[in-house]
Amino acid sequence: MSKPSDLVQGTLDLLLLKVVALEPLHAWAIAQRLKQISGDVLQVSDGSLYPALHKLEQAGWISAEWKQTESGRRAKYYALTAPGRLELNQESLKWDRLSEAITKVMRIEEA
Amino acid sequence: MLRLWRLLYALPLRLRSLLRRDQVEQELDEELNFYLEERIAHEIAQGQSPDEARRIARRALGGIEQRKEECRDSRGTQWIENFAADLRHGFRSWRKTPGIWALAALTLGLGIGANAVVISLVDKIWRRPIAILNPESDVVLQMRLPNQSNPRNNTTLDDFLAWRTAPAFDMLSAHKAVEHVIISRGEPERILGQAVSPAFFALVKARLAVGRFPLESEYQTGAPKVLVLSHDYWKNRFEAKPDVVGTTIRMDGESYNVIGVAADGFWFPSLNAKFWTPLILSATKTSHKEGGVQVIGRLKPGVTRQQAAALLVSYSAELERRFPDTHTGVQARAETLFNGFYSDADIQVIVLLYLISGGVLLISCANVANLLIVRGLSRRREMAIRIALGAARSRIIAQSLTEGLLLAAPALCLGILAAELSSRLLLSQVRVPFPMDGPVLDERFLVVNLLIALVSIFCFSLFPAWAASGMKGDEGPRTTQGRTTQRTTKSLVVIQIALALAMVMTAILGVRGVQILLDIHPGYDRSQVLRAEFYSSRRAGLSNEAIQRTHDHLLKATAASENFESVGLISPVPSTGAGDGTPTKIAKSTQTLEQKDSPSVHYVVASPGAFDTLRIPILRGRPIASIDTATSPRVAILNQKLSEELFANSDPIGQTIRVQALGGEAFEIVGIYANLQSDSIVTGPKPQFFVAFEQAPRRVMQWIGRMKNEKAAVEALRSIAREIAPEAPLEMETLSHNHAEGLKNSWALIYLIGAFAVLALFFGGCGLFAVVSQTVSQRMPEIGLRMALGASTGNIGRWVLASGFRLLAVGALLGIAGGVLLGSLLATQLVKVAPYDWQVILPSALSFVAVGLLACLAPALRAARTDITRVIRQD
Structure with a gap:
């Protein structure tokens, strides 16, 4: 397996928001989900996950709740807040535009 | 909007992390542990041994404490916690150097306080009359005589009338101090007021408690006399009865209709003005030549002060032509309110006060800087160690500033306290002719001073950090x-x-x-001399003969009284601030008065007793005596200075001088007296001479008497005066008191x-x-x-x-x-x-x-x- 590509600068927040938008998850599950959906391409380092989640929480985009896991342990579950959903929509639109533009550039045939 | 909505979620979190810090910390711990365990479980599932799994998980997280710190930073409340820690640290570190702390706080506090109080006071006292007007558009119009030290009183009504036609002004007002005698509670009382032109009330934004301002017609000759009372006088003399409006007041035997009372808090130009009465502009010509008129103009929009001044100058030639005797060489000026209201001497004092109070603040700031630098030097090692241990520059700076704050806070409290106390003390010592309502201390100046103090404290609080940053790790406390x-x-x-x-x-x-x-x-014996004046003599209505009679009576009665050694009449009393006498040109009998270089000197009018009473030393000849009557040859007594100037090589006794101000008549010199101190002490004694009262009578004379016993003498004079002129107010004081x-x-x-x-x-x-x-x-x-x-x-x-x-x-x-x-x-x-x-x-x-x-x-x-x-x- 090749080294997972570094996350494009600033996209970690977007990805985290998207992952918790589907269902409330704890941090470990978020990391696993991200890896799994992206087919092991996107892998957030353990070190940057927590500060990013806490930052989003403090910003009011996501909220946290302590819940029991399936194995019966207490874990902190993160869920998207209403303003977080708005932010996610805006940011994903921006992302679409950006990736589309980059794709266009990259498709140019070299002479 | 979105921001507010988010805050709804974020705010409880922040409050929680502040108030339930332990719980938040414990949750953070639990969350990270949970993650770590999941990770370990994951690694074991991947086939790692438990030890290896633990090692991998820990390495992946890269230091739990660092992660925790990052999470804490994201809370946004970190600065408060840092601040609290800095405060604690600051307290501790100041406790180690309490002497420096106390000295710095004391120095700065006193510096701030002293400076704020003086600047406030200067501002309050000197800007008070100006604040009533519009400093941007109002100017003071003045007519200055050449070489006149006090230019304010040389403006005449003639000037005002000429300037009134100048198109530069929206409003032009003149006011002039007047005094009248009013019989109040059976005793005659002299009260001061202002005669004012029509634009005055509008220009100074006068307000009334009751009644009305004078009508246009009441400024005309022959109109019934009216006045507006000051609020203070109305309260003190008329018990604040509103029905005083419409009544008449008798002043100097004339009836004045009270048409209004000024609103509480209105005064101009000073509290001394007890009433305002219309200035009758078409009055007799002679009063138009008198100085002492203050003219204030409001410039039309777009007209500058310089333009107005130039316009005034263009009027001067015409004025000079019309009034050659009073207006030769005059200079018309349009001054700013500040320069117009205050003489150069006043402004010098103001500048001096500013300089000194600024100097004190500067010294105190320098002192604090020194103390902080000195203290910082001894802490270089501490700083160096903290930097070496990886303290962020921003944290060190924040910490130093917090320490500065711990110094600034008590300094500021002390400063405010010192300013408050000293301003009260000061006000009780200074006599101010305005109401000093409200606190003296101007919080604006206090705030500026506090800022200066804060900036200086903060700048120099940073010194230890700055000094440490330039220091190498191996430098210890031993380095000089x-x-x-x-x-x-x-x-x-x-x-x-x-x-x-x-x-x-x-x-x-x-x-x-x-x-x-x-x-x-003063050149004479000031002690035990009582001075008195009937102010009715300044009044126009009284005939010369009546005044003469009053003076005669007074002299005779007091001379007969056993309470006085000697008595006399004189005008003015030398060295009392009343001037050196009447200015005049004189000429020796061999010269003509028309000569340009004929000297300008002052003369004093005195009765025979004056020399004895003041004990003016006679050097040669004789003083004024009872033989010098209206019919005898005119005599003059010269001071030594004048005699030396005029008769350097000959004997002055027996020679004659001609005095322009006394009709050019010839006066025989019969004596020489020792120089008296001039009012303007800078120049020393000035040439001066005395003439006899009988030979040059004057309406306004001061009575002087050498007392045997002060208390008895004052009583005696008062009862004599009551007998002679019951309706005339007699004002008296001892010369020592005046001094x-x-x-x-x-x-x-x-x-x-x-x-x-x-x-x-x-x-x-x-x-x-x-x-x-x-x-x-x-x-x-x-x-x-x-x-x-x-x-x-x-x-x-x-x-x-x-x-x-x-x-x-x-x-x-x-x-x-x-x-x-x-x-x-x-x-x-x-x-x-x-x-x-x-x-x-x-x-x-x-x-x-x-x-x-x-x-x-x-x-x-x-x-x-x-x-x-x-x-x-x-x-």
Whole structure:
């Protein structure tokens, strides 16, 4: 397996928001989900996950709740807040535009 | 909107992390642990051994504490926690140097307070009348005579009438002080008021409590006389009864209709104005020539003061042509309100006060800077260690600033307290002709001062951090302070000492000046002389004969009274601030009065008793005597100065002079008297002569009497006056009292400067102390070495003292130069003391030697008591 590509600068927040938008998850599950959906391409380092989640929480985009896991342990579950959903929509639109533009550039045939 | 919505989620979190910090921390711990365990479980599932799994998981997280710190940072409440920690640290570190802390706070507090109070006071007192007007558009119009020292009173109604046609002004108003006698509760009372032109009330934004302002028609000749009462006078004399409007008041035998009462708080130009009455502009020509009219104009929009001034000048030629005797060589001016209301001498005092209070603030800031730098030097090691341990620059700066805040806060409280207290004390000493409503202290100035203080504290609080950042790790506390910082602290001390010495010199100069004024001998015997005047004699309505009769009666009755040694009439009493006499040109009988260079001198009118009463020394010939009557040959008594100027080579007795102001008549010189002190002490005695009252009668005369017993004499005079002229107010005072009163405000000024000088001296001493003690602690190793090599304690003590006194000497030299400069500002105010007088410099310098000795003594003793073994052990 090749080294997972570094996350494009600033996209970690977007990805985290998207992952918790589907269902409330704890941090470990978020990391696993991200890896799994992206087919092991996107892998957030353990070190940057927590500060990013806490930052989003403090910003009011996501909220946290302590819940029991399936194995019966207490874990902190993160869920998207209403303003977080708005932010996610805006940011994903921006992302679409950006990736589309980059794709266009990259498709140019070299002479 | 979105921001607010988010805050709804974020705010509880932040509050929670502040208030339930332990719980939040514990949750963070639990969350990270859970993650770690999941990760370990994951690795084990991947086939790793438990130990290996744990190692991988920990490495992946990259340090739990760092992650925690990052999470904490994201809370956004970290700064509060940091601040609290900084405060705790600050308290601890100040507790280690309580002396420096107390000294710095005290210095700065007093500096701020003193400065704020003086600036507020200056602003409050001097800007008060100006604040009533519009400083942007209002100008003071003046007619200055050539070489006139007090230009304000030379504007006449003629000028006002001419200027009224100038198209530069929206409004032009004139007001002039008037005084009348009113019978109040059976006693005659003299009251001051203002005769004002139609635009006056609008220009000064007058408001009324009851009634109305004068109508246009009431400013015309022959209109019934009306007046508007001041609120104070209405309250005190008429018990604030509103029905006083519509009644008539008799003043000087004339009836005035009261048409209104000014609103509470309105006064202009001063509280002394008890009423305002229309200025009748079409009155007799002679009153139009009298000076003392104040003219204020409001410029039309777009017209500048310079344009207005140029316009006024263009009127001067015409005025000069029409009134050659009063207007030759006049200069018309349009001044700013400040320059118009205040003489150059007033402005000098204001500038001086600003300089001195600014100087005190500067000294105190320099002092704080010094103390903080000195303290910072001793903390370089602490800073270096913290930086080496990885403290962020921002945190070190924040910490230093917090420490500064701990110094600033008590300094500010002290400053406000000092300002509040001293302003009250000061106001009780100064006589101000305006209502001083509201607090003296202007919070704007206090705020500015606080800012200055904060900035200086913060700047120098950063010094330890700054000093440490330039330091290499291996430099320990043993290193001596850098050459640059040493230079900084030393030059700061030199500046402090110089400023302080300059101030002390100014204060001593001031005290000497007032002392000299108090001691000035008028040339006659001031003690035990009572002066009195019937103010009805200034009134137009009374005939000359009636006044003459009153004066005669008064003289006879008082001469007969056993309470007086001698009595007389005189006008004016010399050396009382009433002027040197009437100005006139004179000529020797061989010359003509028309000659351009004929000298301008002053003459005094006096009755025979005046010379005896004042005990004016007669050098030759005789004083005015009872033989000098209206029908006998005219006589004049010259002062020594005039006699020397006129008759340098011949005997003046028996010669004649002609006096222009007395119709050019010839006066025979019958005596010479010793020079009397002139009112303007700067120039020394001026040429002057006396003429006999009987031969040159005058309406306004002052009665003087040499008392045997002050109390009985005053009573006697009062009862005599009541008998002679029951409706005329008699105002009396002793000449000594008049002399002391005239100096009251000067004393207040001197007290103020003196207080500042003491502060400055104290601050200067503190600065010197701080720097010398610092040098001693920095040089402990050197001192130890010297002692080990055989230096005696005396040697060491002298060495420290010498290092302090070197600074003192440099500061003192600069200070004396500054003091002479500052003193020359004062010189025109308090004359006869040259700022470079040794009597000024010597005590100032001595006071500094004393303070310097005190400041250096403790460090010198400490150095002399150095324990060599301890110093060596430090290495």
